[in-house]
Amino acid sequence: MEQVDMNTAEATTPPPVCRAGEGAMSIRKVGKIYDPEGVHVVALKDCSLEIAAGEFVAIVGPSGCGKSTLLNTIAGFDGLTSGEILLDGEPLATVDKDPSPGPDRVVVFQHGALFPWKTVLQNVTYGPVVQGVMSEEAANERAQEMLSRVGLNDIETAYPGQLSSGMQRRVEIIRALINNPKVLLLDEPFRAMDTVTKSASHQYLLELYDATGKTIFFITHDLEEAIFLADKVLVMTTRPGYIKKTLQVNLPRPRQYSMLASEEFLAMKAQLVEAVHEEAVKAFEAGEREMA
Amino acid sequence: MNPYIVLGLLLMAVLAVGAWQQKKKARLYEISWGHQIRKTLTSRSFLLQMGGFVAFVVIWELTVKVFALPWFNRLPGPWECLLEWLSPDPDFGISIYTEDYYTHIIYSTYRATTAFVLATLLGVPMGLLMGWSRKFYDYSFPLVELIRPIPPLAWVPLAILILPGDEPAVIFVTFLVAFFVTALNTLLGVESIDESYFRAARCLGADKRRLLFDVVLPGAMPFIFTGLQISMGAAWFSLVAGEMIAAQYGLGFLIWDSYSLIQYPVIVIGMATLGVIGWISSAAVRSVGRKLMAWRERELYGS
Numbered sequence: 001m002e003q004v005d006m007n008t009a010e011a012t013t014p015p016p017v018c019r020a021g022e023g024a025m026s027i028r029k030v031g032k033i034y035d036p037e038g039v040h041v042v043a044l045k046d047c048s049l050e051i052a053a054g055e056f057v058a059i060v061g062p063s064g065c066g067k068s069t070l071l072n073t074i075a076g077f078d079g080l081t082s083g084e085i086l087l088d089g090e091p092l093a094t095v096d097k098d099p100s101p102g103p104d105r106v107v108v109f110q111h112g113a114l115f116p117w118k119t120v121l122q123n124v125t126y127g128p129v130v131q132g133v134m135s136e137e138a139a140n141e142r143a144q145e146m147l148s149r150v151g152l153n154d155i156e157t158a159y160p161g162q163l164s165s166g167m168q169r170r171v172e173i174i175r176a177l178i179n180n181p182k183v184l185l186l187d188e189p190f191r192a193m194d195t196v197t198k199s200a201s202h203q204y205l206l207e208l209y210d211a212t213g214k215t216i217f218f219i220t221h222d223l224e225e226a227i228f229l230a231d232k233v234l235v236m237t238t239r240p241g242y243i244k245k246t247l248q249v250n251l252p253r254p255r256q257y258s259m260l261a262s263e264e265f266l267a268m269k270a271q272l273v274e275a276v277h278e279e280a281v282k283a284f285e286a287g288e289r290e291m292a
Numbered sequence: 293m294n295p296y297i298v299l300g301l302l303l304m305a306v307l308a309v310g311a312w313q314q315k316k317k318a319r320l321y322e323i324s325w326g327h328q329i330r331k332t333l334t335s336r337s338f339l340l341q342m343g344g345f346v347a348f349v350v351i352w353e354l355t356v357k358v359f360a361l362p363w364f365n366r367l368p369g370p371w372e373c374l375l376e377w378l379s380p381d382p383d384f385g386i387s388i389y390t391e392d393y394y395t396h397i398i399y400s401t402y403r404a405t406t407a408f409v410l411a412t413l414l415g416v417p418m419g420l421l422m423g424w425s426r427k428f429y430d431y432s433f434p435l436v437e438l439i440r441p442i443p444p445l446a447w448v449p450l451a452i453l454i455l456p457g458d459e460p461a462v463i464f465v466t467f468l469v470a471f472f473v474t475a476l477n478t479l480l481g482v483e484s485i486d487e488s489y490f491r492a493a494r495c496l497g498a499d500k501r502r503l504l505f506d507v508v509l510p511g512a513m514p515f516i517f518t519g520l521q522i523s524m525g526a527a528w529f530s531l532v533a534g535e536m537i538a539a540q541y542g543l544g545f546l547i548w549d550s551y552s553l554i555q556y557p558v559i560v561i562g563m564a565t566l567g568v569i570g571w572i573s574s575a576a577v578r579s580v581g582r583k584l585m586a587w588r589e590r591e592l593y594g595s
Contacts, residue, residue, distance in 0.1 A: 075495065076494075077491055100494070101491065101494040101495045102495070102497065103495065103496060103497045105495070106495045106496065107491065107492070107495050109488045109491070109492065111488065112488075113486070113488035113489055113491065113492035114492075115489060115492075115493075115506070115507070116587055116588075117510035117511070117513070117585075117587045117588075118510075118587075126496050126498075126506070127496035127497055130493075130496060130497050130498050130502055130506070131496075131497035159586075159587040161587065161588075175496070176495075179496065179497070
């Protein structure tokens with residue numbers, strides 16, 4: 001049953017948009033079993049997906065479905081128990097080789113992880129300086145240039161706690177991009193934002209994406225956000241997690257807000273709503289069983 | 293000098309400090325000096341604070357002098373103690389004009405400071421190591437938990453046997469208490485750091501050593517300073533106890549000695565002095581903490 005689902009999804013998927021460059025990822029039959037105190041939790045099972053270099057991929061699915069687990073295995077925070085992950089053809093993580101985090105796959109976190117004890121500038125330059133790839137002066141210059149490109153001038157000496165959540169997230173994305181990563185991993189970065197901040201955040205993320213052409217792996221449970229931003233939206237099943245449906249988004253770039261009301265957009269949204277709702281019901285029922 | 297004049301001068305000094313602090317606040321909100329002082333003097337919290345002091349002194353006077361309750365009637369009243377403290381020619385040889393008074397203060401301060409500094413220099417790294425390395429935690433934590441509950445005074449005899457003379461022994465017991473408080477608060481601080489900061493630093497290319505300096509230490513800082521304030525208090529607490537048992541000078545010794553010699557006002561002078569010094573030392577630790585954690589200050593109050 002699972003296999004059939006995946007096959008139909010793949011059969012209807014047109015070839016991905018290809019951009020020249022690095023950051024092609026191949027996730028092959030990845031499985032992750034947590035075993036705290038002998039409770040066998042299968043977070044991921046035979047989870048496979050292909051991400052082309054420079055592709056913007058969004059993963060949606062009910063809470064606790066293993067989206068974050070998948071991101072954590074790619075980022076190198078967690079090992080996997082079966083399958084393998086390749087980055088540009090090189091094995092990144094296999095069963096034998098635990099991945100370790102690195103500046104080629106930088107994560108932007110759900111609740112934000114700017115160091116509160118460092119200024120904005122110190123935060124942004126942290127990567128290049130700690131890796132020793134740039135001198136502090138060169139890094140400062142580059143950081144200022146990148147910050148001003150997203151409209152963040154004159155906040156270099158501020159501490160993150162003094163910024164709005166929208167600005168914080170922008171700084172965090174710049175802190176990731178300054179390392180010139182192959183893949184940007186975004187874990188529901190706009191989750192806790194109000195509507196206005198969120199749509200402004202979409203705008204600058206899209207601008208950055210169009211300018212840099214980085215591969216982006218974006219986790220969210222906001223379906224509109226997923227369609228509006230991504231080239232490809234993947235629906236993940238409830239635990240054990242695998243990719244149930246792949247939706248190719250063929251909206252032209254740069255994306256415009258008017259697209260949100262287009263018939264094409266609404267049709268895609270309807271497809272996703274159905275697929276996600278099914279999983280949400282399953283997840284809810286599974287939760288009820290666990291509680292009983 | 294007449295003690296009443298000294299008393300008057302002291303009160304004026306307190307008012308001047310208060311006014312100066314209010315002025316700082318007044319400048320911030322652009323309110324006039326006079327208005328700010330008037331507002332403070334009539335504010336509910338100021339009146340309550342003063343009320344607390346007054347009530348304390350009144351109850352003291354009533355129980356000891358006016359009603360002279362049994363057992364209480366042996367104690368000196370507040371006025372008597374204050375006059376003795378400020379007298380140029382004290383009945384029992386200890387007042388702000390006598391050299392002995394300052395000798396005791398200096399001895400105690402020196403011991404408490406030495407113990408506190410040693411405890412900080414050893415306790416902070418110990419706590420950081422315990423939080424940073426699982427192996428070191430497993431190795432040391434059970435031992436720490438076993439030794440920590442031993443009350444400081446129980447260490448005095450051993451300390452005297454091991455260490456040369458009374459002086460290091462008193463400092464050692466003082467150090468011990470401050471050390472455990474500092475180490476455990478530092479450990480708590482490391483444990484309180486959000487996992488995402490570690491993950492973010494590793495993503496950005498930090499190795500384990502950089503994590504220690506860039507995440508563990510600054511992340512634990514708020515807890516470390518809370519710990520240092522408590523450790524300062526604990527240091528004074530066990531110092532005085534140590535001095536009562538094994539010392540020739542110091543405020544603890546002074547208090548105990550005055551008890552033996554039936555010089556009761558001196559006991560109160562010693563106690564009040566400890567209160568003032570303890571308050572000053574915690575305020576000093578707090579202000580160093582604020583300077584080191586500007587990020588937190590600005591986060592809390594805006595720029």
